[in-house]
Amino acid sequence: xxxxxxxxxIGWVFILIATIFITLFYFYPMIQAFILSFKSGMGANLxxxxxxxxxxxxxxPVALIAIRNTFIYLIFQVPIMILLAMFFSVxxxxxxxxxxxxxxxxxxxxSVISLVAYSVIFKYLFSTDGLVNxxxxxxxxxxxxxxxxxxxxxxxVLIIIAIxxxxxxxxxxxxxxxxxxxxxxxxxxAKIDGANPIQQFFYITVPMLxxxxxxxxxxxxxxTLQLFDEPMNxxxxxxxxxxxxxxxxxxxxSFEYTPDFGYAAAxxxxxxxxxxxxxxxQFRLGGERK
Amino acid sequence: MNKLKSIFTYGILSIAAIVSLFPFAWMLISxxxxxxxxxQGRLLPGSNLLENLRNLFESYNVGSAxxxxxxxxxxxxxxxxxxxxxxxxxxxxxxxxxxxxxxxxLLLSMMIPFAALMVPLFRLFGDVSQVFxxxxxxxxxxxxxPYVSTAFxxxxxxxxxxxxxxxxxxxxRIDGLSEIGIFFRIYMPSMKNTxxxxxxxxxxxxxxxxxxxxxxxxxxxxxxxxxxxxNLGSGYSPDFGIIYTAIVIGxxxxxxxxFFLQKYFVEGMTGSVKG
Numbered sequence: 145x146x147x148x149x150x151x152x153x154i155g156w157v158f159i160l161i162a163t164i165f166i167t168l169f170y171f172y173p174m175i176q177a178f179i180l181s182f183k184s185g186m187g188a189n190l191x192x193x194x195x196x197x198x199x200x201x202x203x204x205p206v207a208l209i210a211i212r213n214t215f216i217y218l219i220f221q222v223p224i225m226i227l228l229a230m231f232f233s234v235x236x237x238x239x240x241x242x243x244x245x246x247x248x249x250x251x252x253x254x255s256v257i258s259l260v261a262y263s264v265i266f267k268y269l270f271s272t273d274g275l276v277n278x279x280x281x282x283x284x285x286x287x288x289x290x291x292x293x294x295x296x297x298x299x300x301v302l303i304i305i306a307i308x309x310x311x312x313x314x315x316x317x318x319x320x321x322x323x324x325x326x327x328x329x330x331x332x333x334a335k336i337d338g339a340n341p342i343q344q345f346f347y348i349t350v351p352m353l354x355x356x357x358x359x360x361x362x363x364x365x366x367x368t369l370q371l372f373d374e375p376m377n378x379x380x381x382x383x384x385x386x387x388x389x390x391x392x393x394x395x396x397x398s399f400e401y402t403p404d405f406g407y408a409a410a411x412x413x414x415x416x417x418x419x420x421x422x423x424x425x426q427f428r429l430g431g432e433r434k
Numbered sequence: 435m436n437k438l439k440s441i442f443t444y445g446i447l448s449i450a451a452i453v454s455l456f457p458f459a460w461m462l463i464s465x466x467x468x469x470x471x472x473x474q475g476r477l478l479p480g481s482n483l484l485e486n487l488r489n490l491f492e493s494y495n496v497g498s499a500x501x502x503x504x505x506x507x508x509x510x511x512x513x514x515x516x517x518x519x520x521x522x523x524x525x526x527x528x529x530x531x532x533x534x535x536x537x538x539x540l541l542l543s544m545m546i547p548f549a550a551l552m553v554p555l556f557r558l559f560g561d562v563s564q565v566f567x568x569x570x571x572x573x574x575x576x577x578x579x580p581y582v583s584t585a586f587x588x589x590x591x592x593x594x595x596x597x598x599x600x601x602x603x604x605x606x607r608i609d610g611l612s613e614i615g616i617f618f619r620i621y622m623p624s625m626k627n628t629x630x631x632x633x634x635x636x637x638x639x640x641x642x643x644x645x646x647x648x649x650x651x652x653x654x655x656x657x658x659x660x661x662x663x664x665n666l667g668s669g670y671s672p673d674f675g676i677i678y679t680a681i682v683i684g685x686x687x688x689x690x691x692x693f694f695l696q697k698y699f700v701e702g703m704t705g706s707v708k709g
Contacts (some may be wrong), residue, residue, distance in 0.1 A: 151528060151613070152528060152530055154528065154613045154614075155524050155527070155528020155529075155530065155533060156524075156528075156533070157524075158520045158521060158523060158524025158525075158527075158528065158617075159520070159521045159524040159525055159533065159536065159537075161517050161520065161521070161583065162517050162518060162520065162521035162540070162583040162588055163521070163536060163540065163583075165517065165579075165582050165583035166540050166543050166583050166584070166585065169551075169555065169558075169579065169580040169583075170543040170546050170551065170580075170585075171543065172554075172558070173551045173554035173555050173558060174546050174550065174551065174554070176554035176557070176558070177550050177551070177553060177554045180553065180554065231446075232446075232447070232450060235443050235446060235447055236447070238443065241443065246451070247447045247450070247451055249696075250450075250451035250454050250455050251447075251450050251451060251454050252454075253454055253455065253458065253692075254454055254457075256638075256685070256688050256689050256692045257457075257458075257685050257688070257689075258641070258642035258644070258659075258660055258663075258684060258685065258688070259642060259644060259660075260642070260644050260660040260663050260664050260667075261660070261663055261681045261684055261685055262457065263667075264663055264664070264666070264667035264677065264681060265457050265460065265461055265678075265681065266457070267667060268672075268674065268677075269457065269460065273473070274475075275460070275475045278475050309453070309454070309457075313454060314703075317700055317703055318703070321700075341439075366547070369547065370547050370548060370549055372549070372644075372645050373644050373645065376644075376664075377664055377667055377668075380668070390549065391547075391548075391549040391645070394549050394550075394552070394553070395549075395552070395645070395648075395649070398552065398553050398556070398649075399649060405553050405557070408553050409550070409553055409554070412547070412549050412550035412553070413550065415547045415549050415550060416545075416546065416547060416550050419545055419546075419547050420545050423544075423545045
């Protein structure tokens with residue numbers, strides 16, 4: 145009995161440091177952010193203003209633009225990337241495919257480069273006289289250069305292209321791992337029943353990969369909600385605020401403009417609420433499969 | 435029919451590979467070219483590599499940025515491995531109702547987006563600066579501390595501890611090892627793969643981290659490589675030769691890790707999903 149008790153205490157010692165650090169650097173700041181969101185003022189000179197920050201939030205055109213932009217990225221980028229990742233993994237899963245290792249490594253390689261580094265590369269590749277425009281002009285796909293960085297529409301397209309380039313291979317790895325668990329005899333049986341490759345994909349592969357689709361979908365969604373490095377380094381949020389994200393707006397409110405920590409904290413709760421909603425969906429659906 | 439299918443497969447995969455690899459080829463080629471050639475879109479290697487390197491190292495404090503980035507990534511990774519493996523092990527081996535509740539509460543921290551933390555964390559380190567300036571704003575430790583313990587790695591270690599042979603613990607106890615001795619002498623050596631996988635992920639995350647260092651680091655002598663690259667990229671009259679050289683230098687460490695430790699890399703990624 146005494147021995148068991150001392151074991152239990154030793155167990156608490158093992159988890160002590162981690163618990164203190166997470167409390168100090170995650171939970172405590174989170175509570176501070178919540179309190180801060182009801183205050184206004186500069187530096188240490190903060191006063192309670194009740195719900196004013198939240199009222200301001202819903203009347204702030206820039207905040208609404210940032211929310212809209214973030215949702216545009218989310219709605220277009222996440223499905224495109226997940227379909228591509230799944231598609232490549234199915235092609236790579238073909239047992240007769242040659243150079244499989246090369247293709248897999250090549251498509252995965254963008255995951256190795258830092259977000260800042262690739263953002264800067266993309267910014268220059270897509271500049272008005274950049275290589276991408278030169279290429280498209282030479283092939284006569286376009287008659288005049290696309291203003292990737294200056295046009296509100298094309299700037300968003302560029303951010304979507306960039307994120308898709310960086311993360312498709314990363315997500316593909318999860319699908320490749322998932323496909324290894326799919327028994328080949330299922331496909332053989334389907335072939336005998338006369339299912340074509342497209343039917344096989346939608347009736348066998350997709351249902352089998354459902355847990356992975358869910359996992360990659362939610363993690364990408366949460367990642368996109370926090371998007372910062374790319375718009376910051378590719379477009380600076382411009383033109384106007386047309387590529388600004390919520391994270392970037394919070395950063396600007398706190399460190400670029402006259403600091404307004406209280407309002408910035410209120411804006412950050414949009415991301416908190418959205419993240420919690422998506423995480424709960426993941427836990428709910430993830431729990432279902434057990 | 436079958437031939438058509440294989441042309442389609444190889445065609446699609448080749449295009450995907452070219453698109454994926456092109457920016458890497460472009461940065462490597464541009465590293466050897468003059469700025470003016472790069473802006474013309476020159477696709478052949480040039481002879482300006484040494485010049486670019488010299489310009490970069492003479493005009494910017496790359497040496498100190500490299501040191502800072504390595505210091506942050508290595509210290510954060512070592513501390514993170516020790517702290518999270520201790521916790522993951524503790525939660526799994528000394529399982530109890532109370533610890534399970536704590537574990538579930540800690541997991542909730544994964545849902546907290548960094549955007550919500552940056553302002554209060556900045557203020558917290560502002561307070562720290564008053565008492566312990568060595569750990570406050572504008573220090574490398576301030577960059578490291580929030581990443582020493584994260585729910586992701588505790589979860590990762592707990593999941594992997596489930597595969598650890600519990601008999602070894604009993605054997606260790608019979609041999610007279612203390613509980614902490616069992617952890618360091620038996621658990622750690624037998625979980626090398628898990629530590630390698632977690633270490634790689636942690637190193638990459640810390641090496642590439644941008645937003646938190648941007649918030650907390652201000653003076654030039656504590657700059658990290660991503661901050662340096664970001665600064666170079668936002669200049670009004672950029673020297674492309676210098677920029678691409680800096681990008682290549684900043685990418686070499688993570689690329690090397692990837693090529694030499696690919697197996698652990700993928701294990702670390704997919705290992706966090708199962709269970």
